[in-house]
Amino acid sequence: MTEETISSAAEEAGKAKPRQRSLSGRLIAVATIWSVVAIAVAGFILVTLYRQASESAFDERLDVYVKAIIGDMAGGEPGKPTRPDNLGEPRFDLPVSGWYWTIVDDRQGAVVFASLSLFGDALDLPALPASGETTSVTSGPDGEEIRILQRRITFNDEEVYRIAVAGATKELREQTAEFAGQVALTLTVLGLGLVGAIFLQVRVGLRPLRDLRQSLANVRNGDAESVEEDLPKELAPLAIELNDLIRSNREIVERARTHVGNLAHALKTPLSVITNEARGTDGPFAAKMAEQAAIMRTQVEHHLERARMAAQRRVIGVSAEIEPVVARLARAMSKIHADKDLDIDFEVPKGIRFRGEQQDLEELIGNLLDNACKWSNSRVCVTVKPAPAAGEGRERVEIEVSDDGPGLTAEQRKEAVKRGRRLDETVPGTGLGLSIVADIARIYGGALELDVSELGGLSARLILPMAQAAVRI
Incomplete structure (x- = not known):
């Protein structure tokens, strides 16, 4: 082997095989990422809406208790508010149950009435804004998180009271967490179904490309003469162009073979004449002519064979x-x-x-x-x-x-x-x-x-x- 061939082979061997990128893999990956992001955003929105709806329902429930307390207070004599009773929630009477109410004289800051559930403790009431009503989250007597609704009420333009009703948010948080778990499970199943559908869609959608690739491989390996043209309308023009290219390639090679054959015949005949004439004559000149004619014949045959092989190498489907x-x-x-x-x-x-x-x-x-x-x-x-x-x-x-x-x-x-x-x-x-x-x-x-x-x-x-x-x- 020549040094040039050795160097060429070494360079070729040193080239790393390029990493093949999958079109179907790319489509599936993009669609999967988008589906996961969309499902995650949808799940977050659903849980947020559920939490907001639950908190709104919880606040409406507290508001009902506040109105019931105001009604009981208004039923007493002027200057002597009546203690609220029977609000419809037994947990107001259970010690440290998580549900509390209290009535505070807003001018003096003294507690007028309080639920039995407070068990002698006092609620930590946040400051009340000028609007006279607020909803906030604070800590209860047992350190648990409670949601508290406060409202300022004035009786007879003289008596000003602050009414506060609070309920533990533990139940609210548990319901929200349970709903979030159900949403996550449902959306996960839906996401897996979507990914599976995307996978099938891509595989089925790209099947014509696989058929075209197989058909082209059959042509290249010599198992078929042309590419199958019975394909979807998006790929049929490509198959037609490929078949035109294959036919054009074969025609070019066939013309090259014809020219090589004609050249071989055109050169061999004069060389045969020269050789015969030289052999029919004695002397050193004739011997030299015969020797050189033989060398020329060998060289012509060698290079014509190389030209033939170079043409055949470019034939598709052999x-x-x-x-x-x-x-x-x-x-x-x-x-x-x-x-x-x-x-x-x-x-x-x-x-x-x-x-x-x-x-x-x-x-x-x-x-x-x-x-x-x-x-x-x-x-x-x-x-x-x-x-x-x-x-x-x-x-x-x-x-x-x-x-x-x-x-x-x-x-x-x-x-x-x-x-x-x-x-x-x-x-x-x-x-x-x-x-x-x-x-x-x-x-x-x-x-x-x-x-x-x-x-x-x-x-x-x-x-x-x-x-x-x-x-x-």
Whole structure:
């Protein structure tokens, strides 16, 4: 392998695979976050409204008791208010029950009457505003929180009293907390239902995209010739454009193949004439002409083959399964090298495919197998497995052909892939095998790496693009 190839392969391997972002995941996440926020706000509003309604009902209840006290006081003689009795709430008569009332002479500040529930204690009454009425929260005789309603009443324009009725807020807080728990449970169930509905909606809504992706993958892997156009009206134009692009790509490649073939015929005929004329003439000039014509023929065939492969690499929908190719070539090499009685083992997963022309795959593996069989002592091993993904998340396949021959030094491994370079003239061959493999691998965006095998000989590791399966959405 050349230094340029080694550097390119190292840079490619160093590229980190980009993190794929899921469109469905993003939609579900946004909808879920919005649903959670909306449900939380709705729950807060509901609990707040319930608390306000409960407090309003509690204040109306206190107001009823205040009016009942005023009525009882007004029924007595002038200057002698009557003690209120039978307000309809027995807890006013139970000691420290949480429900209290008191009547204070507003001018003198003395307590006139008080409920039995106070049990000799006095309520801590907040200051009364000029309006003569207020509702506030304070602490009761037992330290509990109470809600107190005060009102200033004037009898006969002379007698001014402050009437206060208070009730413990514990029951009110417990009812609010219970309601909040019920709301939280209800909204949680509703939220989970909404998230589930959102998930189903996104999955069902994006199913046509998954179908389009699968259809395009089938085209790329060679299982179909065109993308399915029976899609929703939003995606149908995209499928039509993709099919037009595929057809245009095939037409361009077909024209390139035709031009390459025409060029090959146009060059081979004059070269054949020159070669025949040179061979029919004696002398050093004729021999030199024949030699150079042969070199030209080799170079023309080599570069025309590279042009053909470069065109095929850009064909959409071309792939080949690796396992049948390796099995077929292993059987052929066993017959070709029958005199060496080689043990050719191969391990290839079923269904793994090379993204490219089958004849290129056969040439790649065939050259490596032939080279391994020539130099091995008794054993050749072929191993195929997925390789780490390259840049942009493209899947690759690794094909390793190893033998138990003498192997090569590091310098020899570098020289072996140079076109036309032969390390041993005693073994038949053109010297182009490994260089052609390296060229084809580079054309497909892969690489050829030579190293020491576990068998003790040479290990030729080929990195090629792998036909990808469809990605689920």
